[in-house]
Amino acid sequence: MKELSSRVTVGIVGGSDEVKIVEQLDGHTEIAEYLFSENGLVAKRGGDIIEKTNIIEKLGEVTIQKFINFCLGYMSKIELPVKRGTFVEFRNGMINVCPVGRSCSQAERDQFDAYDREHKVRERFIAAIEAEYPDLGMKYSIGGQISFDCFPIGWDKTYCLKYV
Numbered sequence: 022m023k024e025l026s027s028r029v030t031v032g033i034v035g036g037s038d039e040v041k042i043v044e045q046l047d048g049h050t051e052i053a054e055y056l057f058s059e060n061g062l063v064a065k066r067g068g069d070i071i072e073k074t075n076i077i078e079k080l081g082e083v084t085i086q087k088f089i090n091f092c093l094g095y096m097s098k099i100e101l102p103v104k105r106g107t108f109v110e111f112r113n114g115m116i117n118v119c120p121v122g123r124s125c126s127q128a129e130r131d132q133f134d135a136y137d138r139e140h141k142v143r144e145r146f147i148a149a150i151e152a153e154y155p156d157l158g159m160k161y162s163i164g165g166q167i168s169f170d171c172f173p174i175g176w177d178k179t180y181c182l183k184y185v
Contacts, residue, residue: 023052023102024026024046025056027103027124029053030055030185031052031053031055032053032054032055032056032057032181032184032185033053033055033056033057034057034060034061034178034181035057035058035059035060036059036060036178038058038059038063038113038132039056039058039063039065040056041184042058043177044055048181053068054066055181055182055185056067056068057180057184058113059113059114060114060176060177060180060185061172061178061180061181062074062113062114062176062180062182062183062184063065063113063180064184066184071184075113075114076112076113076114076116076172076176079117079176080173082155083097084128085111085116088154088171089109089111089116090097090170091150091153091154092108092109092146093108093109095146095149096108096120096146099120101120101121101142101145102129102132102133102136103121103125103129103132103133103135104120104122105121105122105123105124105125105129106119106121106122106123107119107122107123107124107125107133110123113131114172114176115170115176116170116171116172117168117169117170117171118146118168118169118171119151119167119168120133120142120146120167121167123168127133130166131157131166133160133166133167134167137167141167143163144163144171146169147161147163147169150171158172158173159172159173159174160173160176160177161184
């Protein structure tokens, strides 16, 4: 990577925050002119911030509260094998929604995963959100065993391409 950076401009993009990316690179961020953390929502060039934005600035507090209230209301009406805690996790660039609750055990996680494969809990949840908010401009991504991410369209790892 160091040899490459001597010949071309290098940028690093990750979905994590800067602290996690630096940790993953063993502190060697000097190899890249650009560092894009949180998919580029925090963009740096030569160590200086170019731009920093978040989902609140994009959607506004009123919209975010309506969205979260809808999600919590929807979850209050579904029956699952178990429910635990932390159903909505607010992040800088997205909202993570977890019908079973992020504080579930590994066994409960596995149980929900199997239940979701059969009953399509997350797919149906996303369909309900899209029906309620057809013009919100959000993308929904099912990942892992228990949750899905909600973020503005274009706020994936391609977001940072506008800087290069």
